[in-house]
Amino acid sequence: MSRQISYFTRTSLYAALALGCFVTHPPAAVRAQSGTATPAYDIYAVRFGVLPQFPLSGLVAGADKEQKLDIPVMVWVVKGSDGRIVLVDSGFYREKFVTRWKVQHFSTPAAAVARLGIQPDQVSDIIITHMHWDHADGQDLFPKATVWIQKDEYEYYTGDAWQDANRRGGGADPDVMLALVKRNFAGQLRLVHGDNQTIIPGLTCYTGGRHTYASQYVGVNTVGGTVVLASDNVYLFQNLDAHRPIAQTLDAAANLQAQDRMRTLAARTGLVIPGHDPAVFTRFRAVADGVVQIAPDRAGTAR
Numbered sequence: 001m002s003r004q005i006s007y008f009t010r011t012s013l014y015a016a017l018a019l020g021c022f023v024t025h026p027p028a029a030v031r032a033q034s035g036t037a038t039p040a041y042d043i044y045a046v047r048f049g050v051l052p053q054f055p056l057s058g059l060v061a062g063a064d065k066e067q068k069l070d071i072p073v074m075v076w077v078v079k080g081s082d083g084r085i086v087l088v089d090s091g092f093y094r095e096k097f098v099t100r101w102k103v104q105h106f107s108t109p110a111a112a113v114a115r116l117g118i119q120p121d122q123v124s125d126i127i128i129t130h131m132h133w134d135h136a137d138g139q140d141l142f143p144k145a146t147v148w149i150q151k152d153e154y155e156y157y158t159g160d161a162w163q164d165a166n167r168r169g170g171g172a173d174p175d176v177m178l179a180l181v182k183r184n185f186a187g188q189l190r191l192v193h194g195d196n197q198t199i200i201p202g203l204t205c206y207t208g209g210r211h212t213y214a215s216q217y218v219g220v221n222t223v224g225g226t227v228v229l230a231s232d233n234v235y236l237f238q239n240l241d242a243h244r245p246i247a248q249t250l251d252a253a254a255n256l257q258a259q260d261r262m263r264t265l266a267a268r269t270g271l272v273i274p275g276h277d278p279a280v281f282t283r284f285r286a287v288a289d290g291v292v293q294i295a296p297d298r299a300g301t302a303r
């Protein structure tokens, strides 16, 4: 065997020398494809509308019932050092949602991500954190993307949830579910099997937040360490700061445990990014209208 290897090595070397193209290092493109390094991602929070005067008590368990605030609806663009463009959540666009919720400053999620120069066909993957209309409706705006969702979430909200109105929760919508089922029929939906699943190099899905039946959150590798995109498993920074569960959860104790875990996963607590906090757009650097870059530096601090 060793003779064979040596023979082929020598043969290749002579061939390379004869052609005058002996290369001591592989070209950059080959190195990138070799997969030795985990890709680092740039992360952008993209606001595509505002829900006016939302009650704080609907976001933070036990909060003042009188207090209200305008909350953003957003998607997260995760752009890889390998050129890959992933969305975490896809927002919404169907007219009934825009009208019913009196959404202000609305643009479709596709128009909103275009502020970063991204066209819909460039999005290769969409990670849906949970089935609610404000996070999953917009997936069919991005026709070439593969959609990733927890298997238990998909199966529950396309099946058992509709056997009993009490098990559905407020945010599941038949049109959203049907569109996702069609995506599956088209071969563009991938089911994530539970907790701590790295579905794309540098992107890991976690469960346990219990905002919905099997809601997930995403750990994203960046040059400054891990950023956790909590989505609605944490509504506001206030949930983390006051150690209060989200107001809409199937299991408040599990939600708090998940929040604690997110802190350990993130490079620092400020890099656990909630689903609807207006402060996301003031704590981080604006790069376009309604777009901030969630960019920890190498020391893990915000810039």
Ligand SMILES: [Zn+2]
Binding pocket: 132, 134, 135, 232, 275, 276
């Ligand atoms: Zn939401």
